[in-house]
Amino acid sequence: MKRVVIVEDETAAVVNLKSMLTTVVGDVEVVAVLESVEEAVEFFREGIVADVVFMDIHLADGDSFRIFRSVEIDTPIIFTTAYDEYALDAFKVNSIDYLLKPFKEEDLCRAMDKLTRLTSTERKEQTDNRKRLVSEVQTQALQTMLIRYKDKLLPIKIEDVAYFYTSEERVTLTTLTGESYQVDKTLEALSQQLPSSVFFRANRQFIVARSAVRDIAVWFGSRLALNLTVETPERIIISKARVPEFKQWLQS
Numbered sequence: 336m337k338r339v340v341i342v343e344d345e346t347a348a349v350v351n352l353k354s355m356l357t358t359v360v361g362d363v364e365v366v367a368v369l370e371s372v373e374e375a376v377e378f379f380r381e382g383i384v385a386d387v388v389f390m391d392i393h394l395a396d397g398d399s400f401r402i403f404r405s406v407e408i409d410t411p412i413i414f415t416t417a418y419d420e421y422a423l424d425a426f427k428v429n430s431i432d433y434l435l436k437p438f439k440e441e442d443l444c445r446a447m448d449k450l451t452r453l454t455s456t457e458r459k460e461q462t463d464n465r466k467r468l469v470s471e472v473q474t475q476a477l478q479t480m481l482i483r484y485k486d487k488l489l490p491i492k493i494e495d496v497a498y499f500y501t502s503e504e505r506v507t508l509t510t511l512t513g514e515s516y517q518v519d520k521t522l523e524a525l526s527q528q529l530p531s532s533v534f535f536r537a538n539r540q541f542i543v544a545r546s547a548v549r550d551i552a553v554w555f556g557s558r559l560a561l562n563l564t565v566e567t568p569e570r571i572i573i574s575k576a577r578v579p580e581f582k583q584w585l586q587s
Contacts, residue, residue: 337362340378342399343368343415344370372398375390376405387410391414391415398526414434431449431450434446479491483519493533497511497563497564497565498541498543506518510565532545537577540571547565549564557575559581
């Protein structure tokens, strides 16, 4: 019997994957279905044994690569996502395979075959490399960004940034003095490169800097609303599930 963990926030995708696993593998036990980064971190800290983890990269509370910054996972990973831009990052944390949605049964069969042929030595190498590469990402965090502005490149220090915001597939950077510039990176890519001690992925639209948080209001449903020292295009809401993580980040 294969013990499987699914990290996925779309119900239809979970149902589809379970059905495919039953067809391709047969005897499968889904140990857990985890819908967020926070849930996944708590689960993997318990050290529950599984044979493989199917992990969507884009979750409701941020990209799943953040999980590896908080907890070590020795179990082989198979990433699933609709965004092929993440392929490089996926293999940087040493996944068994990378399934681009919508994938077919033969794709899943190929990935499970790779898992079956994986030796214990290769599993250990993957885990060791994953730890090393995640550590490198953390220590090589961005210090300065080069921003294209008209016919120039402007160097902007990370310490001068108030927040990053995405809308209609465009990402903008706003400084502590209120200037805004377009950035040629996604929020997901930025969340991997920015120092986590300084920046927090508030939700799908915002990454905020600690130095820009002016005050916090308690919002409906035990959520939080952030007020920054500069204007924002919309209200910044921290979901109830992410409130503990945000408070810990702000106080650390």
